[in-house]
Amino acid sequence: MxxxxxxxxxxxxxxxxxxxxxxxxxxxxxxxxxxxxxxxxxxxxxxxxxxxxNLTTIGATSGGMSGMLWGGLVGLLFLNPLAGMAVGGALGAGMGALSGSLADYGIxxxxxxxxxxxxxxxxxxxxxxxxxxxxxxxxxxxxxxxxxxxxxxxxxxxxxxxxxxxxxxxxxxxxxxxxxxxxx
Known part of the structure; x- marks a missing residue:
């Protein structure tokens, strides 16, 4: 505790x-x-x-990394994994930063x-x-x-x-x- x-x-x-x-x-x-x-x-x-x-930074970093991963996998389906990683990373970072700024941690x-x-x-x-x-x-x-x-x-x-x-x-x-x- x-x-x-x-x-x-x-x-x-x-x-x-x-x-x-x-x-x-x-x-x-x-x-x-x-x-x-x-x-x-x-x-x-x-x-x-x-x-x-700083939850905004943490959210943007983790969101960007997971967005790149999922974007790359989806990009493989369309034979363009680099574009998928770029788009997925940008969207993931933006969503992660938004969720981090709205979260409250600890006290x-x-x-x-x-x-x-x-x-x-x-x-x-x-x-x-x-x-x-x-x-x-x-x-x-x-x-x-x-x-x-x-x-x-x-x-x-x-x-x-x-x-x-x-x-x-x-x-x-x-x-x-x-x-x-x-x-x-």
Whole structure:
């Protein structure tokens, strides 16, 4: 089962840099990302989504390849397989791109936009859907990253550990709001 984690950042570029770090950790098999989306809310308050998986490109590529295959086979019937491959590839790529642009994969875009509209203007958020993760190693790699957990499907204990790791040293949080440390 996958876990959803949404974290807000004060900078409009920090979510991108954290996603880059997660991608590097993916190469080291520390994390298995099913989906990731960066949300940036500009100074005017407009929410922009940056999908990590471009379904239009994937659809066009796979549609073009299957179109070429089927076009070549049909072209053999008419003794012109090259023309069949060309026509089939073009039609397949077009249909694949169209179906890819209409598809939604992973995290629901409506949910992302709704939650993304709650972050402050000129800031960003990172939404990740995780299949597997080695939490201790990933949190150690993300040391120095400061964010605020917006929503997770993690257990309350794991969510608290994540928020503590993302909080600035010496600052406690309660529900995402900074709280001054208790006086000794």
């Amino acid at each position: 996958s876990d959803l984690i949404a974290v807000a950042f004060d900078s409009p570029t920090e979510a991108d840099s954290v996603l880059l770090k997660l991608t590097e950790m993916r190469k080291e098999y520390l994390i298995d990302l099913e989906d990731a989306v960066v949300v940036v809310r500009d100074a005017a308050g407009v929410v922009h989504l940056k999908q990590s998986i 629901d875009d409506k949910f992302i936009k709704e939650l993304g509209s709650t972050i402050a203007p000129n800031s960003s958020a990172l939404f990740v859907l995780l299949r597997k993760v080695q939490p201790e190693k990933v949190l150690a790699e993300l040391q120095g990253v400061h964010g605020r957990v917006l929503r997770t499907s993690l257990s309350p204990e794991k969510e608290q550990k994540l928020q503590e790791a993302l909080s600035a040293p010496g600052v406690l949080t309660h529900g995402g709001t900074p709280v001054a440390p208790a006086a000794s």
